[in-house]
Amino acid sequence: MKRAAGKRKRMAQLLDGKVLSAEVMENLKARVEALKGKGILPGLAVILVGDDPASQIYVRNKGKACEDLGIRSETIRMSGDTTQEELEAVIDRLNKDEGIDGILVQLPLPKHLNEPAALAKIIPEKDADGFHLLNCGKLLCSLPGTQPCTPKGIMYMLKSANIPLSGREAVVIGRSNIVGKPVAMMLLQENCTVTVCHSRTQDLASHTRRADILVAAVGKAKFVTADMVKDGAVVIDVGINRVDGKVVGDVDFENVAPKASYITPVPGGVGKMTISMLMLNCVEAAEKRAAL
Numbered sequence: 001m002k003r004a005a006g007k008r009k010r011m012a013q014l015l016d017g018k019v020l021s022a023e024v025m026e027n028l029k030a031r032v033e034a035l036k037g038k039g040i041l042p043g044l045a046v047i048l049v050g051d052d053p054a055s056q057i058y059v060r061n062k063g064k065a066c067e068d069l070g071i072r073s074e075t076i077r078m079s080g081d082t083t084q085e086e087l088e089a090v091i092d093r094l095n096k097d098e099g100i101d102g103i104l105v106q107l108p109l110p111k112h113l114n115e116p117a118a119l120a121k122i123i124p125e126k127d128a129d130g131f132h133l134l135n136c137g138k139l140l141c142s143l144p145g146t147q148p149c150t151p152k153g154i155m156y157m158l159k160s161a162n163i164p165l166s167g168r169e170a171v172v173i174g175r176s177n178i179v180g181k182p183v184a185m186m187l188l189q190e191n192c193t194v195t196v197c198h199s200r201t202q203d204l205a206s207h208t209r210r211a212d213i214l215v216a217a218v219g220k221a222k223f224v225t226a227d228m229v230k231d232g233a234v235v236i237d238v239g240i241n242r243v244d245g246k247v248v249g250d251v252d253f254e255n256v257a258p259k260a261s262y263i264t265p266v267p268g269g270v271g272k273m274t275i276s277m278l279m280l281n282c283v284e285a286a287e288k289r290a291a292l
């Protein structure tokens, strides 16, 4: 069907996580080869406790990314009734393993386990996910440290597209420790004026409509509708929601894309970047080991 003259729908430019993460991985392959030349093989260990189906998929994808890069990967699968002591003993062993540069505890852990205590056990130098309190504190204080992968991937996407950040209004929906808070800190570091919204925010749309850069990290399918988005906004969709067997984001993509200047798809957006940033954190840690 032909569109009426002059009625052509403007569409946002896609921030394509598949393409960008493939570029990151290509670049990392060269860095891995250089490390191998110095006798160093980067290594990532992933600890999975229990049998959460989504976590199983994420862990498999991380192992596959290590394989693609040609780095060592160790997945430690522990039963759902693992005790805190057993989990921390595994972390201790990996802390001491000289061939492991990154340790990641797949979250969420079963309810009976103490997540902050487990994350605090990982030595900060091997904290591949950037969730250790020392690395969180460094981010807060604008000091160099390992940064969490999803927010790091979001910033990578924004910078790769040369999207101006300084002085612009950024609104983040969600205040989790793994996405909302750290991405807000990173946007602040880039001189955005940042608003963080959450479930108690009054009149959410009045905030989101001011956003030049809108990050949705809520976990609710199609939560961000077109009427919540300013014309020309950059929309970053972090959400991963399963609806009728399909993966969808937090943004009503079909109706928001015509209003936005840039938008990330789901799947194929932020999620892809998360894995390549994990690989980047691991390679960076190995490079620090090589420099010792």
Ligand code: NAP
Pocket (backbone or CB within 6 Å): 150, 173, 174, 175, 176, 177, 178, 179, 180, 197, 198, 199, 200, 201, 204, 217, 218, 219, 220, 238, 239, 240, 241, 270, 271, 272, 274
């Ligand atoms: P989370 O810990 O559940 O946090 C969700 C946030 O959304 C909370 O801060 C919550 O506010 C807020 N929220 C909930 N309902 C709201 C409402 N009606 N209005 C405004 N805010 C509301 O989730 P998360 O771990 O940050 O993850 C968010 C989404 O991103 C999920 O879909 C997750 O699967 C996805 N994710 C994707 C990646 C990736 O690689 N693409 C990585 C991590 C997470 P309160 O704090 O007040 O409860």
